[in-house]
Amino acid sequence: MLRRLAIAVAVLLLGLLGLVAGGLWLQRTPDLPPADLEARYAAPPSRFILVDGLRLHYRDEGPRDGPVLLLLHGFGASLHTWDGWVAALSDRHRVIRLDLPGHGLTGPDAAGRYGPDAMAEMVAGFARALGLPRFALAGNSMGGHVAWRYALRQPSQVERLILVDAAGLPRDEPRPGVLALGAMAWFGRLVGEGLAIATPRWLFAANLKSAYGDPTLVSEALVTRYFELMHRAGNRRAAMQVTSATRDADAAARLGEIRQPVLILWGARDTWILPKYAEAFKAQLPHATLIIYPALGHVPMEEAPARTAADAKRFLGG
Numbered sequence: 001m002l003r004r005l006a007i008a009v010a011v012l013l014l015g016l017l018g019l020v021a022g023g024l025w026l027q028r029t030p031d032l033p034p035a036d037l038e039a040r041y042a043a044p045p046s047r048f049i050l051v052d053g054l055r056l057h058y059r060d061e062g063p064r065d066g067p068v069l070l071l072l073h074g075f076g077a078s079l080h081t082w083d084g085w086v087a088a089l090s091d092r093h094r095v096i097r098l099d100l101p102g103h104g105l106t107g108p109d110a111a112g113r114y115g116p117d118a119m120a121e122m123v124a125g126f127a128r129a130l131g132l133p134r135f136a137l138a139g140n141s142m143g144g145h146v147a148w149r150y151a152l153r154q155p156s157q158v159e160r161l162i163l164v165d166a167a168g169l170p171r172d173e174p175r176p177g178v179l180a181l182g183a184m185a186w187f188g189r190l191v192g193e194g195l196a197i198a199t200p201r202w203l204f205a206a207n208l209k210s211a212y213g214d215p216t217l218v219s220e221a222l223v224t225r226y227f228e229l230m231h232r233a234g235n236r237r238a239a240m241q242v243t244s245a246t247r248d249a250d251a252a253a254r255l256g257e258i259r260q261p262v263l264i265l266w267g268a269r270d271t272w273i274l275p276k277y278a279e280a281f282k283a284q285l286p287h288a289t290l291i292i293y294p295a296l297g298h299v300p301m302e303e304a305p306a307r308t309a310a311d312a313k314r315f316l317g318g
Helices: 002-026 035-041 079-089 115-131 142-153 177-182 185-196 199-212 220-230 235-245 252-257 276-285 305-316
Strands: 047-053 052-061 069-070 094-098 135-140 157-166 262-267 287-292
Touching: 002 276, 002 287, 035 220, 047 069, 047 115, 047 185, 052 115, 069 115, 069 142, 069 276, 079 305, 094 115, 094 252, 094 305, 115 142, 135 142, 142 157, 142 252, 220 235, 262 276, 262 305, 276 287
Parallel strands: 069 094, 069 135, 135 157, 157 262, 262 287
Antiparallel strands: 047 052, 052 094
16 A cells, blocks of 8 residues: 555656646746857956956956946845946946856856855956056945955945845744745756756746846846846856855854944835835944835845936935
């Protein structure tokens, strides 16, 4: 009896796996060649630089003698997420942004350096390569986590810090969507393999709409850019390593060591990292100013670039 039950369960599981595999095959989306994407997304002023064995894609705009602002994007995004800020700030500031490891045209890191401290070290190498002794640093979501870790590691380099819906504080609730799945040690590898095969366009559209306070602002061009850059060969597999790598020892207890002026910008409609974490950052940072935007979501600098850049400009000029 038990043997027949075990066989039936095994057959059922095999059938379910077959359905999943068949579904993934039907939804499969192949990688895109880096050369094709660079032809599309690396027009001037895009440049590439080799840092610690990784070829980083970056843009350096604005007056060379202006105060430097370095921008770090969030998970699944690219340096293009800051286009609006560059347009608004590069008249006075030298604005530099890069694609972090596993993202955009930088692509995957063979050494697997995807944790926040590892990325902060990569940013430090990038700053050395460009000869940047001091600068203001801004980051959104994952990039915000890297930014405040960087401020802890390199306090003499960071003049001012801007955290835009930043990650890195301990969470009371599971991470959203695919981030939660990728963080499950026993399931992450399976999910990663599936997403490396099948990440259809509708999934990107749904994620972007959930990240915006006003989903109607998510254009077809925006979805295309996110979809295509994540399909750069190797980026989807890297994405799952990024979500796992963020589960390192927490440094939030050291936030009080950041003595620089800090501007915290947050969307009140952020369902990815709730606004209560904006308040938590402010409570722990001794010189922080908090601005919450009632109608915006997880990427306010992309959703409302003019308004958020104006607040950043006032802070940077203060």
